[in-house]
Amino acid sequence: xxxxxxxxxxxxxxxxxxxxxxxxxxxxxxxxxxxxxxxxxxxxxxxxxxxxxxxxxxxxxxxxxxxxxxxxxxxxxxxxxxxxxxxxxxxxxxxxxxxxxxxxxxxxxxxxxxxxxxxxxxxxxxxxxxxxxxxxxxxxxxxxxxxxxxxxxxxxxxxxxxxxxxxxxxxxxxxxxxxxxxxxxxxxxxxxxxxxxxxxxxxxxxxxxxxxxxxxxxxxxxxxxxxxxxxxxxxxxxxxxxxxxxxxxxxxxxxxxxxxxxxxxxxxxxxxxxxxxxxxxxxxxxxxxxxxxxxxxxxxxx
Numbered sequence: 001x002x003x004x005x006x007x008x009x010x011x012x013x014x015x016x017x018x019x020x021x022x023x024x025x026x027x028x029x030x031x032x033x034x035x036x037x038x039x040x041x042x043x044x045x046x047x048x049x050x051x052x053x054x055x056x057x058x059x060x061x062x063x064x065x066x067x068x069x070x071x072x073x074x075x076x077x078x079x080x081x082x083x084x085x086x087x088x089x090x091x092x093x094x095x096x097x098x099x100x101x102x103x104x105x106x107x108x109x110x111x112x113x114x115x116x117x118x119x120x121x122x123x124x125x126x127x128x129x130x131x132x133x134x135x136x137x138x139x140x141x142x143x144x145x146x147x148x149x150x151x152x153x154x155x156x157x158x159x160x161x162x163x164x165x166x167x168x169x170x171x172x173x174x175x176x177x178x179x180x181x182x183x184x185x186x187x188x189x190x191x192x193x194x195x196x197x198x199x200x201x202x203x204x205x206x207x208x209x210x211x212x213x214x215x216x217x218x219x220x221x222x223x224x225x226x227x228x229x230x231x232x233x234x235x236x237x238x239x240x241x242x243x244x245x246x247x248x249x250x251x252x253x254x255x256x257x258x259x260x261x262x263x264x265x266x267x268x269x270x271x272x273x274x275x276x277x278x279x280x281x282x283x284x285x286x287x288x289x290x291x292x293x294x295x296x297x298x299x300x301x302x
Contacts, residue, residue, distance in 0.1 A: 004061050004096065005017075005061070009057075014047065015061070017279065027075050029101065029102050030079055036301055040121045060093035061282075086117060087102075114301065125150045130157055137163070141164070142206040142221060146168060147173040154207065168187040169186070204227065206222050211230065226241075229245045273298070278300070
């Protein structure tokens, strides 16, 4: 099969399309013929070597996939060959013609492969942090970096729980945040004052999604470090006593993939795909991701 791989850490140019053996599912796994692959914010960091979970080189890439089941592993009875599924590539090898997945769910009827491929990581992360902060009816939650993939999802999920959402983003993305249901605030110097202008009491809880060094401000606005989570600033979390949330240590929330269809069908959730790229142009997708200006998601089409 054709698959994206890199043999050394570096810029997008280290990515190449190579021929690899077709994978076959083990117990509990299914194999899908991949139709689309989400490009998450962590993919370029893994490729560059700045976020390294110990994967040996050469390394494949791509965690979020959507496609059609074409082979079942031992013991799999919940899906059938031909089903449309989205989920997480077990080997972080989804940027390929075939992928093995364990965490999976049927693609909601209203979604195509491209839209579904942009969902898994953002949906899991947003659900996990909102659960950890016990965001519910009447909660005021501040999301720092609310216009990207995770932020776009978190705004809408928090709204669905009855929370008030204040979101930070660039000046260009203020209207976009309003469309999602957040009260927008421009990030940067003076953030505390701008948030207090719309919410004099600050926020009950806050999530740092962008990792832009705002943890002290979020602590000031919520009143305590234990009311703040970050998914992007591990060093800052240690410095300021804030919890760094990740699905490895905290347990994942991939169960959200099975229930998001209800919000989609009700017209209460959408995650825009800003651009698509063919698999062969994966380097261009990584370059675009690294600009830091992505609204919603980037997706590879296989």
